[in-house]
Amino acid sequence: MAKREVFQLTQSQKMMVFILSMSLYGLSNMFTELIPSLQLGPVELSVEYFAFIPLTLCILFHPLYAAIGASLGEIIFGELMLGQFGGIGEIEKFITFSLGMYIAGILVRNPLNRMQVGVAVMSGLIVHHLLGMIVDIGKVWVGVEELEAVKGLAESIIVIEGVAFLNDLLFSGILFALLPTLYLVPRLYGKIEPLLGMKPRNKDDRYTMKEIVTPRFVVIGIVLSAIAIIAEFLSETEFSFGEWEPDFMEMFGDWFIWIVIGVAAVIAVITIALMARKNRTQRSKLNNVA
Template sequence: MTTVNKRYTLTQSQKMMVFILSMSLYGLSNMITELVPSAYVGPIELSIEYFAFIPLTLCILFHPLNAAIGAALGEVIFGEIMLGQFGGFGELEKFIAFSLAMYIAGTFVRDPKNKIQVGIAAMLGVAIHQAISVTVDILKVWVGVEELEAIPGLAESVVVVEGFSFLNDLLFSGILFALLPTLYLVPRLYGKIEPLLGMKPRDRHDRYSLGEVIGPRLIVIGLLLAAATFIFEYLSEAGFNVEWKADFLEMFGDWFIWVSIGAALIVVVITIAVMVKKKPKTEASQQEEKIPS
């Protein structure tokens, strides 16, 4: 018997809930990483780049597009704007690179119960994001909009510096704060968190609007967006930029970061409360649909 793949769709309210949940959770986690100090082992800096397992888990369990964009926007709102700083085109580079990486990672997983797919997706998301960021940084130096010569007189040394940074972030943040937590959370949340949004869990027969797998169309879109990240960063570094700074941290002190953390936490609590409140109504409506007329 042939199994027919079905399109995975969400209602507008479900999309909004996924978006807000991803935005607030990742925004909150992003602020927490600002409070964690870096550790040094000789010349090697060990720091938490981000808690990538949060958007990865949401992108795998739900439709990845809404979760990916929500997480990227959460970083901008809670990590930049609420602290009185917005980098203009530079922020667009981060937004596109991160949301693209998380979306591709979520799309890669066809079966959330398959730990191999989940593990590959977690590392794939971090690798794509870091690869785009490293490539943009290298191109900025080579094009000449930014100066970075680790070895005096040798601009190509930036490749070594950025290459080491890529491996450090991939192996340290990628394994500890993406791979391991995602492998732990996805199987335990699968089938439990989806009913809160009134939706059924994803399965391997669901397909997306941009293709059933990462095919040529998604690859072309990804390459175009990756190129756009360099263009926006180039415009930012070249001076064609509109920045906004209120210097809240300088005005009120470092404690002001807790205002952003508190705001993100309030949004998380309200979102979860709304989801829990809607769950009984959703279950009742689903039971009515099962009763034959």
């Protein structure tokens, strides 16, 4: 009996959530790419993205499919179609953004509880932006050879990234993620689910431990530890700012970050493949029943 309460979607419902999240977030991304930003001295007030769309969908539906759909939508509409595809760099954005949205989605048990939704939104955003900031700093570190030789460059990059982080979190985060999500979630709850032919998420619905611990959990764990390694690497180099050994950079910096990111990406891909297979077996079981 307890098994009935587990929140589950069929394969086609997952696909619906995926398509919905992809096309909507992709569309919003095209607009935000084209809205000019306002520069007030060092603070840039820009509409980074309309994170409220994937956040709302993650909270109302299956978080994993909504999160991956949104990231893919951003890549297709916002990057490929506008010719801004950063290539390998997008993998990092894909992973951090999906992770942030996913975390926000699983934190919410009751979509009508505003407090819960608010906390979930902010923690999802913090996860996404913090990881993004760390990777960004690492990229400049790898890309600029004479970083240590030029006075002020290293500090300025950290300041810029820090300001961007705060801007993303406090300006874009509150105006375009927190407030709209708080407005939309209670309004859409119970209305949008029947359109996709499913029941609204119940307060008592939960994910079974088995579902959480399998591939997803492993990915999150591995990605987080990979990030931790990068963070450690960065903090170590920060201490030896003045006397940076060039060969340390040569033997470590150049490929290290990319290997970590690559491993994380490979694992993510493998997991997605595994999950696809899992769904396939589930479906074939259903077929057998039929």
